[in-house]
Amino acid sequence: xxxxxxxxxxxxxxxxxxxxxxxxxxxxxxxxxxxxxxxxxxxxxxxxxxxxxxxxxxxxxxxxxxxxxxxxxxxxxxxxxxxxxxxxxxxxxxxxxxxxxxxxxxxxxxxxxxxxxxxxxxxxxxxxxxxxxxxxxxxxxxxxxxxxxxxxxxxxxxxxxxxxxxxxxxxxxxxxxxxxxxxxxxxxxxxxxxxxxxxxxxxxxxxxxxxxxxxxxxxxxxxxxxxxxxxxxxxxxxxxxxxxxxxxxxxxxxxxxxxxxxxxxxxxxxxxxxxxxxxxxxxxxxxxxxxxxxxxxxxxx
Numbered sequence: 001x002x003x004x005x006x007x008x009x010x011x012x013x014x015x016x017x018x019x020x021x022x023x024x025x026x027x028x029x030x031x032x033x034x035x036x037x038x039x040x041x042x043x044x045x046x047x048x049x050x051x052x053x054x055x056x057x058x059x060x061x062x063x064x065x066x067x068x069x070x071x072x073x074x075x076x077x078x079x080x081x082x083x084x085x086x087x088x089x090x091x092x093x094x095x096x097x098x099x100x101x102x103x104x105x106x107x108x109x110x111x112x113x114x115x116x117x118x119x120x121x122x123x124x125x126x127x128x129x130x131x132x133x134x135x136x137x138x139x140x141x142x143x144x145x146x147x148x149x150x151x152x153x154x155x156x157x158x159x160x161x162x163x164x165x166x167x168x169x170x171x172x173x174x175x176x177x178x179x180x181x182x183x184x185x186x187x188x189x190x191x192x193x194x195x196x197x198x199x200x201x202x203x204x205x206x207x208x209x210x211x212x213x214x215x216x217x218x219x220x221x222x223x224x225x226x227x228x229x230x231x232x233x234x235x236x237x238x239x240x241x242x243x244x245x246x247x248x249x250x251x252x253x254x255x256x257x258x259x260x261x262x263x264x265x266x267x268x269x270x271x272x273x274x275x276x277x278x279x280x281x282x283x284x285x286x287x288x289x290x291x292x293x294x295x296x297x298x299x300x301x
Contacts, residue, residue: 016105
């Protein structure tokens with residue numbers, strides 16, 4: 001969908017496995033350690049880097065993503081479907097002992113994608129936080145925002161997700177197909193995290209859900225172009241921004257916070273040799289909510 005793929009490409013960007021070898025300067029990891037890798041495997045992490053110095057290393061000009069990307073030496077980065085992956089040691093994070101390896105992979109990308117902007121924006125107790133789209137990202141966003149003390153409003157066009165959203169920590173569920181429910185929350189949100197590929201024209205309506213100086217954060221890519229009248233921003237003082245995954249610092253905090261507050265993804269498990277079935281399951285929108293592929297060595301983790 002995003003284009004620009006350089007073939008052959010070995011994909012997979014939420015990975016958990018054991019360290020099988022390391023460079024001589026790597027001191028914080030040992031062979032056999034259980035680690036997680038997200039959507040990035042390298043960044044310069046230098047103090048003079050405008051991105052890395054601000055904990056925004058996904059934007060590092062020297063960054064390497066987990067697949068469809070190359071290191072400076074020309075080596076192709078391969079994702080989690082490969083037998084092994086090469087990773088800058090800083091981007092291999094130890095998995096907390098109280099997080100089962102089956103739940104850890106989804107925290108390495110989906111988890112940090114929702115939690116990193118909450119940290120940067122300063123989501124706190126008493127804030128009203130909306131989450132649009134209750135899927136692979138959204139069900140984790142509810143849990144993280146709730147654990148931060150926020151009052152969470154879950155938005156979905158699937159009313160059958162209501163009870164699950166409330167169980168995950170939402171204090172209110174809004175069926176977006178019901179105008180009366182939507183009207184009841186207008187001008188009430190401090191933050192709105194968009195985790196679904198909403199149509200671009202829906203953002204004009206999202207602005208009306210926000211209180212003054214509220215922030216709308218894009219975590220998914222809408223189709224088409226957005227069109228706004230400047231007066232909408234002047235009258236509402238609402239900001240629209242975005243966020244790209246999360247850097248090393250955010251990843252560490254994502255795992256630590258999940259371990260402390262028992263935040264876990266809802267997953268469905270597939271053996272690696274059933275990958276095509278898993279992909280079709282996801283593509284058809286049937287996954288609840290992350291599909292985890294397990295290879296023959298997963299039982300040894």
